[in-house]
Amino acid sequence: MTTRFATILDALTRQRGVRASLLVSERDGLVVHSNLRFGQDGDRVAALAASMYRKARLSADAARLGAVAFLQLDAERGRICAVGGRSDLVIVVVAEPAANVGMIRVELLKALEWLE
Amino acid sequence: MIIATVEPWVEPPLKRYLDEARARLALLLHPSGQVVAQAGFTRAVDVMTACALAAAAHATASELGRQLDGRPFRGLHYAGPEREGYLSAVDTARGSYICLTVFDHESSLGLVRTFFGELCRELAAAAPPLAVLRGPMLDVNFEEDLNRNLAAMFGR
Numbered sequence: 001m002t003t004r005f006a007t008i009l010d011a012l013t014r015q016r017g018v019r020a021s022l023l024v025s026e027r028d029g030l031v032v033h034s035n036l037r038f039g040q041d042g043d044r045v046a047a048l049a050a051s052m053y054r055k056a057r058l059s060a061d062a063a064r065l066g067a068v069a070f071l072q073l074d075a076e077r078g079r080i081c082a083v084g085g086r087s088d089l090v091i092v093v094v095a096e097p098a099a100n101v102g103m104i105r106v107e108l109l110k111a112l113e114w115l116e
Numbered sequence: 117m118i119i120a121t122v123e124p125w126v127e128p129p130l131k132r133y134l135d136e137a138r139a140r141l142a143l144l145l146h147p148s149g150q151v152v153a154q155a156g157f158t159r160a161v162d163v164m165t166a167c168a169l170a171a172a173a174h175a176t177a178s179e180l181g182r183q184l185d186g187r188p189f190r191g192l193h194y195a196g197p198e199r200e201g202y203l204s205a206v207d208t209a210r211g212s213y214i215c216l217t218v219f220d221h222e223s224s225l226g227l228v229r230t231f232f233g234e235l236c237r238e239l240a241a242a243a244p245p246l247a248v249l250r251g252p253m254l255d256v257n258f259e260e261d262l263n264r265n266l267a268a269m270f271g272r
Contacts, residue, residue, distance in 0.1 A: 029226020047226030054224075 005033035008111045012091070013037060015107055017099025019078065022092045023115075024050045026057075026084055045080075049092040053082045070105055083108045085116045120269035121153035129238035130155065137231040140199065141218035144206070147171060148258070151265045152213060160266045167262075170216040174203055193225055202228050206236050208243035 005023050012021035013035045022034040022042060029047035036042050057068045073080040078097055081104050084090040091111050093104055117134055121127045126144060134142055134155055141156035143163065149171035157163045173192060181189030191204040199220050206213045215235070217228055 024226075027224065029224035029230075031226075043226065044230045047224065047230045051224060051227055 004114075006035070008091070008114050009033060009035040012093055012104070012107050012111060015093075015095075015099070015104055017096040018093055018104065019096060020045065020092075020094040022046050022049070022094075024090045024092055026050050026054050026088050026090045032089060045094060046092065049080055049082055050090055052080075053084055053090045053092075057084070070108065072101065072105075081105065081108060083112045085112050087116065089115060091115070117155050119153065119155040122265045122268050123152055125242045125244060126153045126239065129235055129242055132238070133231050133235040136234075137217065137219065137228045138223040139217045139219045139228065140222075141216075143167060143170060143216040145170060145214050145216070147174065147205075147212060147214055150258075150261055151269065154269060156218075160270045163266060163269070164262065166216060170203055170214055174205070174214045177203070178205075191229070195225075200225065202232065204232060206239050208240045209245045210243045211246070213239075 009021040009023060012018060018037070020034065020036045020042065022036075022045065023032040024030065024046040025032055029050040031042055031046040034042045034046070052073065053068070053071055056071050060066065060068050068084065071080075071082040074097075079095050079099070079101070081093045081095065081101065082090050091108055093108060095101075095104060119127055119131055119134070121130070121144075130142060130144065130153055133139070139155075142154070143151065143157070143166050144153040145151050145167045149167045151163055151167050154163050157166070177192045178188035181187060188205075191202065194201040194203075199218055202217045202219070202225065204215055206215050215232070217232065219228055
């Protein structure tokens, strides 16, 4: 199973400008598997990104918008993208500001298909 | 959330921890079961019971860790259907404490663990050194100390 997860995350981390990719449990906020290219605390990113994704999902649900397809957070020095499916797992990518979000989105949705 | 502490230096780090981790209840206690701080509890009897059970669970987990891994387990997580508990040790210049955190769907184990790490660092930095080394906790003093701490917290 870990090898399958590693394959999924490797494909994401190969994208230009991607600093880290993580597979996170939405409920627990714990890292299932990660591929980190930077000296950041993966556990911390995972916990906060999972919390953010869960809040976004609940907000979309409350506003009767349906399921969250793709979540993107733009910050001063980078961005966080996340997708989640029917399972408890969320795929999170941390990227540089100049990264191609379109490509990252395509790869994230492809990874989600693999996962499910 | 109202926080009551026996030792005032505990309050600011504990308040930050509760706010950031979105915890529902928290209890800081000595490994002997004596309460140091509590947040979210409304009755002294609940604090007393939770302290006794947390101290016992921590002692059990520590010993199990020693048996299985040669050193005490640091953290214990219990996932209930509605609420979850996280029990872990905090080391300071004043000695080791145990922290019990109770959280629900507003938070997660990952968040609690993340901010618990910060709580440990902040408590270690805030703890004034012990002026006089505390003697061993004796059965004859235990109830008196416990009642004094509960009275300080609940104003009785």
